[in-house]
Amino acid sequence: xxxxxxxxxxxxxxxxxxxxxxxxxxxxxxxxxxxxxxxxxxxxxxxxxxxxxxxxxxxxxxxxxxxxxxxxxxxxxxxxxxxxxxxxxxxxxxxxxxxxxxxxxxxxxxxxxxxxxxxxxxxxxxxxxxxxxxxxxxxxxxxxxxxxxxxxxxxxxxxxxxxxxxxxxxxxxxxxxxxxxxxxxxxxxxxxxxxxxxxxxxxxxxxxxxxxxxxxxxxxxxxxxxxxxxxxxxxxxxxxxxxxxxxxxxxxxxxxxxxxxxxxxx
Amino acid sequence: xxxxxxxxxxxxxxxxxxxxxxxxxxxxxxxxxxxxxxxxxxxxxxxxxxxxxxxxxxxxxxxxxxxxxxxxxxxxxxxxxxxxxxxxxxxxxxxxxxxxxxxxxxxxxxxxxxxxxxxxxxxxxxxxxxxxxxxxxxxxxxxxxxxxxxxxxxxxxxxxxxxxxxxxxxxxxxxxxxxxxxxxxxxxxxxxxxxxxxxxxxxxxxxxxxxxxxxxxxxxxxxxxxxxxxxxxxxxxxxxxxxxxxxxxxxxxxxxxxxxxxxxxxxxxxxxxxxxxxxxxxxxxxxxxxxxxxxxxxxxxxxxxxxxxxxxxxxxxxxxxxxxxxxxxxxxxxxxxxxxx
Numbered sequence: 205x206x207x208x209x210x211x212x213x214x215x216x217x218x219x220x221x222x223x224x225x226x227x228x229x230x231x232x233x234x235x236x237x238x239x240x241x242x243x244x245x246x247x248x249x250x251x252x253x254x255x256x257x258x259x260x261x262x263x264x265x266x267x268x269x270x271x272x273x274x275x276x277x278x279x280x281x282x283x284x285x286x287x288x289x290x291x292x293x294x295x296x297x298x299x300x301x302x303x304x305x306x307x308x309x310x311x312x313x314x315x316x317x318x319x320x321x322x323x324x325x326x327x328x329x330x331x332x333x334x335x336x337x338x339x340x341x342x343x344x345x346x347x348x349x350x351x352x353x354x355x356x357x358x359x360x361x362x363x364x365x366x367x368x369x370x371x372x373x374x375x376x377x378x379x380x381x382x383x384x385x386x387x388x389x390x391x392x393x394x395x396x397x398x399x400x401x402x403x404x405x406x407x408x409x410x411x412x413x414x415x416x417x418x419x420x421x422x423x424x425x426x427x428x429x430x431x432x433x434x435x436x437x438x439x440x441x442x443x444x445x446x447x448x449x450x451x452x453x454x455x456x457x458x459x460x461x462x463x464x465x466x467x468x469x470x
Numbered sequence: 471x472x473x474x475x476x477x478x479x480x481x482x483x484x485x486x487x488x489x490x491x492x493x494x495x496x497x498x499x500x501x502x503x504x505x506x507x508x509x510x511x512x513x514x515x516x517x518x519x520x521x522x523x524x525x526x527x528x529x530x531x532x533x534x535x536x537x538x539x540x541x542x543x544x545x546x547x548x549x550x551x552x553x554x555x556x557x558x559x560x561x562x563x564x565x566x567x568x569x570x571x572x573x574x575x576x577x578x579x580x581x582x583x584x585x586x587x588x589x590x591x592x593x594x595x596x597x598x599x600x601x602x603x604x605x606x607x608x609x610x611x612x613x614x615x616x617x618x619x620x621x622x623x624x625x626x627x628x629x630x631x632x633x634x635x636x637x638x639x640x641x642x643x644x645x646x647x648x649x650x651x652x653x654x655x656x657x658x659x660x661x662x663x664x665x666x667x668x669x670x671x672x673x674x675x676x677x678x679x680x681x682x683x684x685x686x687x688x689x690x691x692x693x694x695x696x697x698x699x700x701x702x703x704x705x706x707x708x709x710x711x712x713x714x715x716x717x718x719x720x721x722x723x724x725x726x727x728x729x730x731x732x733x734x735x736x737x738x739x740x741x742x743x744x745x746x747x748x749x750x751x752x753x754x755x756x757x758x759x760x761x762x763x764x765x766x767x768x769x770x771x772x773x774x775x776x777x778x779x780x781x782x783x784x785x786x787x788x789x790x791x792x793x794x795x796x797x798x799x800x801x802x803x804x805x806x807x808x809x810x811x
Contacts, residue, residue: 210594210598213594213595213598214595214598214599217591217595218613220687221613221614221617221687221690221691223628223632224625224627224628224629224631224632224687225617225620225624225625225628227628227631227632227638228624228627228628228631231631282515282518282519285511285515286515286519289512301515301516301519304519304520304523304524305519305523307523307524307527308522308523308526310744311527311744311748311790311793312744312745312747312748312765312789312790312793313745313748314748314750314765314768314769314786314789315527315530315748315786315789315790316526316527318530318768318772318782318783318786319525319526319527319528319529319530319786320526321772321773322526322529322530322533322779322783323525323526323529326529338522341522342522342523342526345519345522345523399619400619402619402621403619403620403621403622403624404621405621405622405623405751406622406748406750409773410772410773413773420621420623420624423621423623423624423627424623424751427623427627427755431627431630431631435627436627438624439620439624439627439628442620442621442624443616443620446615446616446619446620447612447616450611450612450615450616450619451612453612454608454609454611454612459608459611459612460604460607460608460611460702463611463695463698463699464698464699464702465600465607465698465699465702465703
């Protein structure tokens with residue numbers, strides 16, 4: 205009885221989580237200019253509009269991709285030495301550094317966004333796309349910091365000791381043991397940062413200063429004029445990217461472990 | 471596997487050894503330049519992190535004491551006028567308004583209700599999730615992470631279509647005759663008292679209900695993912711033992727599971743609260759103009775029509791202080807409850 209109740213509850217939760225997403229996705233099929241649900245005169249024309257023909261959207265999409273790829277790469281490159289230091293020495297120094305690097309992610313995003321707006325105004329980078337890339341790298345630094353740390357902690361110390369006993373130098377140990385064993389976690393961190401950057405809105409709003417638009421910004425800007433089915437296409441595309449990325453992480457990385465599940469039970 | 475499970479004893483020994491080895495290796499090669507390089511990299515990383523993660527916050531705090539120049543930008547200063555304005559209005563002491571304090575009140579109210587709602591529903595869900603097979607868990611996690619990463623603008627768009635008056639639920643209500651049924655049974659008047667109906671039909675925009683619902687939806691996957699570690703480490707034998715001794719399921723939940731996850735539960739609620747405190751899109755779309763929040767006002771002052779960066783910065787600082795106050799309070803409470811148990 206309780207079992208049935210539990211299954212029902214989970215199914216209900218899934219339905220509620222899916223509901224708005226499904227509504228947005230089906231609205232993408234509308235033939236006309238207005239959003240209807242259920243869609244009227246279903247067509248796939250909006251998809252060509254979003255990906256190919258309408259410059260507003262293709263430019264926004266290109267910006268989103270550049271910012272997401274650039275910032276997540278930068279975040280991983282910055283996170284690696286911090287995590288490695290912390291793992292290697294465990295000093296209070298490196299712990300502080302890791303904590304400082306996680307601050308932006310822990311704050312209400314609007315506060316960090318306002319701060320970055322001032323920051324880039326002083327440096328003269330406001331409204332340039334590289335400012336956007338660096339800002340997102342700072343904002344999402346916490347994600348590779350966490351996943352890479354988890355990966356480093358998962359390394360079997362016996363392997364390291366064995367290698368050291370057999371005369372391997374630090375560099376060799378790093379190349380042959382540390383790097384390969386933490387690669388899935390590094391990639392997971394990269395993808396988490398990538399997907400969140402793709403979908404981030406508030407910080408980018410302040411940093412872009414309306415000089416360029418990512419897809420989420422473009423949607424927000426068009427929000428006042430009402431929704432168009434083309435926006436819904438953007439949502440579909442983003443969901444598809446998210447599902448692909450997280451499925452890849454689940455397939456090649458250990459998703460339950462990354463999320464902090466107990467290892468002893470399978 | 472055993473080393474992964476119990477990392478502490480191995481860890482205490484080997485970093486020191488590894489470090490000694492590293493120093494040895496460096497000395498062997500006589501590589502002074504190597505050590506310089508390492509120090510250089512460390513300094514560089516410190517600079518980058520401080521510069522990117524700490525300086526923007528410092529700027530917000532510094533500018534919040536700045537002075538707005540009429541008809542122009544603002545200038546550096548050290549005045550409390552922005553904070554006075556927030557607390558008692560710009561024309562104090564001639565007149566006092568609590569406009570900005572009211573906005574802060576709505577910020578907190580939406581955030582508290584939405585985060586409590588999210589945690590309360592995510593707890594049973596996460597418990598059930600952790601009892602499933604590893605593979606099923608991974609599949610659920612992919613699903614939840616997808617929903618979690620989906621931008622606020624998409625989610626608000628979805629709920630907006632569902633809740634707006636020309637489409638979605640209100641149309642469904644009147645088309646299915648549910649509205650007429652509710653009018654006949656008197657429920658309609660109850661909804662009108664709650665502000666969820668216009669004279670003709672049900673109406674969810676603008677309403678507190680829609681705002682809280684969307685905000686709660688936004689953080690619900692976060693709640694599951696934050697509760698997941700604690701619940702998945704919960705020892706199932708305790709609950710089983712209680713069941714064998716004849717405790718009812720609800721009693722087990724109340725006396726075994728709930729006490730064990732009380733701290734993560736509180737921590738999760740606090741984190742969600744901090745996150746929601748700065749929520750913007752959902753509030754602008756769903757909240758009544760009179761019930762807008764501090765975050766909306768920050769937007770208006772920093773980037774919107776009423777350009778006044780110092781005041782926007784001051785409001786951001788107040789949001790931060792509010793968040794910090796709640797976090798400290800939560801920690802106090804949890805420490806006290808830890809001491810009591």
